[in-house]
Amino acid sequence: xxxxxLVTRTLRDDPPEAETASHRLxxxxxxxxxxxxxxxxxxxxxxxxxxxxxxIVREEMDAAGSQELRMPALQPRELWEQTGRAAAFGDNMFxxxxxRGRPLALAPTHEExxxxxxxxxxxSYRDLPVIxxxxxxxxxxxxxxxxxxxxxxxxxxxxxxxxxxxxDGLDVSYNVMAQAYRNVFRRCSIPVVMAxxxxxxxxxxxxxxxxxxxxxxxxxxITCPSCGYAANAEKAAGVYPGQPVPDPLPLEAVDTPxxxxxxxxxxxxxxxxxxxxxxxxxAADGAxxxxxxxxxxxxxxxxxxxxxxxxxxxxxxxxxxAAAGLVAGSASAIGISNVRRVADASITNGGxxxxxxxxxxxxxxxxxxxxxxxADLIADIALTEPGHQCANCGAELEFTRGVEVGHIFKLxxxxxxxxxxxxxxxxxxxxxxxxxxxxxxxxxxxAAAIEQNHDEQGIVFPPPIAPYDVHLVALNMSDETVAExxxxxxxxxxxxxxxxxxxxxxxxxxxxxxxxxxxIGLPVRLVVSPRNLRxxxxxxxxxTAREAEMVALDDAVEAVRGxxxxx
RNA sequence: CGGGGUGUAGCGCAGUGGUUAGCGCGCCACGUUCGGGACGUGGAGGCCGGUGGUUCGAAUCCACUCACCCCGACCA
Numbered sequence: 001x002x003x004x005x006l007v008t009r010t011l012r013d014d015p016p017e018a019e020t021a022s023h024r025l026x027x028x029x030x031x032x033x034x035x036x037x038x039x040x041x042x043x044x045x046x047x048x049x050x051x052x053x054x055x056i057v058r059e060e061m062d063a064a065g066s067q068e069l070r071m072p073a074l075q076p077r078e079l080w081e082q083t084g085r086a087a088a089f090g091d092n093m094f095x096x097x098x099x100r101g102r103p104l105a106l107a108p109t110h111e112e113x114x115x116x117x118x119x120x121x122x123x124s125y126r127d128l129p130v131i132x133x134x135x136x137x138x139x140x141x142x143x144x145x146x147x148x149x150x151x152x153x154x155x156x157x158x159x160x161x162x163x164x165x166x167x168d169g170l171d172v173s174y175n176v177m178a179q180a181y182r183n184v185f186r187r188c189s190i191p192v193v194m195a196x197x198x199x200x201x202x203x204x205x206x207x208x209x210x211x212x213x214x215x216x217x218x219x220x221x222i223t224c225p226s227c228g229y230a231a232n233a234e235k236a237a238g239v240y241p242g243q244p245v246p247d248p249l250p251l252e253a254v255d256t257p258x259x260x261x262x263x264x265x266x267x268x269x270x271x272x273x274x275x276x277x278x279x280x281x282x283a284a285d286g287a288x289x290x291x292x293x294x295x296x297x298x299x300x301x302x303x304x305x306x307x308x309x310x311x312x313x314x315x316x317x318x319x320x321x322a323a324a325g326l327v328a329g330s331a332s333a334i335g336i337s338n339v340r341r342v343a344d345a346s347i348t349n350g351g352x353x354x355x356x357x358x359x360x361x362x363x364x365x366x367x368x369x370x371x372x373x374x375a376d377l378i379a380d381i382a383l384t385e386p387g388h389q390c391a392n393c394g395a396e397l398e399f400t401r402g403v404e405v406g407h408i409f410k411l412x413x414x415x416x417x418x419x420x421x422x423x424x425x426x427x428x429x430x431x432x433x434x435x436x437x438x439x440x441x442x443x444x445x446x447a448a449a450i451e452q453n454h455d456e457q458g459i460v461f462p463p464p465i466a467p468y469d470v471h472l473v474a475l476n477m478s479d480e481t482v483a484e485x486x487x488x489x490x491x492x493x494x495x496x497x498x499x500x501x502x503x504x505x506x507x508x509x510x511x512x513x514x515x516x517x518x519x520i521g522l523p524v525r526l527v528v529s530p531r532n533l534r535x536x537x538x539x540x541x542x543x544t545a546r547e548a549e550m551v552a553l554d555d556a557v558e559a560v561r562g563x564x565x566x567x
Numbered sequence: 568c569g570g571g572g573u574g575u576a577g578c579g580c581a582g583u584g585g586u587u588a589g590c591g592c593g594c595c596a597c598g599u600u601c602g603g604g605a606c607g608u609g610g611a612g613g614c615c616g617g618u619g620g621u622u623c624g625a626a627u628c629c630a631c632u633c634a635c636c637c638c639g640a641c642c643a
Binding site for chain 1: 578601604605635638640
């Protein structure tokens, strides 16, 4: 490709709206252009890179025994009603109607469709396992798109789905896919952490996220430096500071004028926050839920949502709290029975707690479960926080930010049962297929790779996913010898299978060309100039190297081949 | 959905009631340059996000509205 013909322009300055490195550099290097909030056009350079990423993923999927197919993005919403996921996705799913008023959706994912496809094509255990995958555009109406390609509303995803004859088979498929994922990220130069993740409302057995550690990431990864445990913040099981369980003392009311927060109450009464119980009010699918947790801990809303089996969970608003007769700031589960009560397991770790008295400006000392209050459900719903310890080995946990580039789930039989995807086993018994699903954000890999591989000057493309192998710069194109030599070298490179971007612009100054080459960040830069031609040489520099080397013009193709490690 | 902000030339911005709306970059023509973002001369390019109001007069004031960005909430 000749840059003089390339429909892309580089930006001299950083775009003001771009905060993260990948967003900033992709805009500056002319890789992407925004069309709407969370909707981007991939310009020619980005598209070449994305196709290479797709090809790497495709090779690893094929090697793992998965078959590629292509499913539609436009789907009847009825299909989503059958599994109840229309409600689960809610406003995150783009919905529309056709000309006859039939409800349709732009698919955020493809479990429903793929399950129906397999249902129609597989009836026997002899046909299992099956793994299908596709590269497809996904649509998700995210509340807040951000950071360029990191969180968008339309994006390219590789999604794979496994169907097995039993849980053991699923474990095998899952591990095969996990290994394929590691291969993909290694080849794309993205060092990932494979972290245990929440498996969501569907409630499968296992789930793992692949995260690139990066400050700009949206997810929190919690890792144990000692035993290697890794999990995301929603899933992480930590051990919080334990409290002695004392002999119960008599319940005692105390005046706490104006004290409405745990911090205020504990300071006023001179007790540790861990010796208080906090009340938090949620609305789960519209119904108020009363949550009790030890005062030094926070509620993990994902864990809470899972134990409640609800679609929508949010903090209750003032009206809902008032309607339930609750006293914000002085609430406790004592005497509460008109709403559902959930308590974190921490209420049994400690005792003689300070709790609200359910009337203003008053608290109780020495509240104990179950003597003084009850709960409909006790579960681990505490958020793991800095200072907490690894549940496996006791070492202090570490917290880092990460960009999620892949996510795999053991789904179990939720979809196969809802949609009737059964097979006959060896004994002639009808059984639901056991499913797994496996996603990689193709466009997010590009963002993550740039986030991970850049410097002050610009992108440093990992060679396997660079849009071109070589950036050929011709200085002083108005000099006929240069134009001729550079053009001839360009043809030789392509003839040798080396993908080359040729800066043949006659009007651009040397500095402009060098800066653009650094910004776009192809693995190898070649410079043809009058100065070099006097020695019948070209200058060759690896993007990551400080110094360039001179190679004879006649040997340039071989030298580049060597530098790229190409056969 | 809450909070904050921005919409003026392809891009980045200035312009707070008064001629024909400006600057930088980019773009076009000619000339000079030619190894890390050159220079001169001359040009092209605007529904000042939209609608309605106030006014002799609106990019500028008011109301409504749309879009986009950032923080939070949210996030299979």
